[in-house]
Amino acid sequence: MSADGERVVAAARGWIGTPYVHQASARGAGADCLGLIRGVWREVLGAEPALVPAYTPDWDEPAGEERLWAAARAHLLPVVPCRAAAGDVLLFRMRAGAVAKHLGIQGRTGAAATVIHAYSGHGVVESPLAPWARRIVARFRFPGHAA
Template identity: 35%
Template sequence: MTITREQIVAEARTWLGTKYRHQGRVKGLSVDCVGLVFGVAAALGVPHQPVSDYSRRPDGTLMPGIEAQTEPVTGEPDAGDIVVFQWAAEPMHVAILTSPDHIIHAFAINRVVCEHRIDERWRRRIACFRAFPGVA
């Protein structure tokens, strides 16, 4: 199955305004960062397994579920790729690139799914980029 970067970004934008809630998984009701990423995957028919065994704290529990279902980005990251951010030296948050310099994510501090520019503060926290399998 092949999906396009444009499809990923378009689907992610349909989640804008959804309230943040840790472990939330329902568009329009509540979602967290992982729920957004895999909710977009589900809407596009990307095979995936639910990921729910991660903490709200930077304790190393986030990455195994992300790595098991995505691929490392080789080359320059682009719209539709997944950005992994770290706090306290541990991966702790994920977002979807909507352009090389913008993300959409469910962020606890904002309490809602939002899209914004990656400023220097965010750029310093980037741990890696991942991609859904089969993205064209």
């Protein structure tokens, strides 16, 4: 893990236990998956790059708009999937044909790979990546953070 990846993972792990609250981004008080990414951005890089408009839990799924993916491409650096590293931001599609609407941060790589993410009913947790791996559609890195 690079020093940069270590900083991202350490920041993300600091959010573990934060309750799930839709559209929130306050460590210890509440966060959703985007709120976790936003909070880690603030801790590692400083001010967020853009204001986040209000959004619904379905992320425009009925309209088929990939709003979350477009925002990730605008503010994060794409990663070739085979170059997985701790600290990567993972974008997930929850079911085939649906828009990608879940984010997490790779905690560990290898056989015991993990993802740090926030989701309804669980809050911010670090989970084994294996059950989520087939849902990954893209990987990104925070600007200035190399593997």
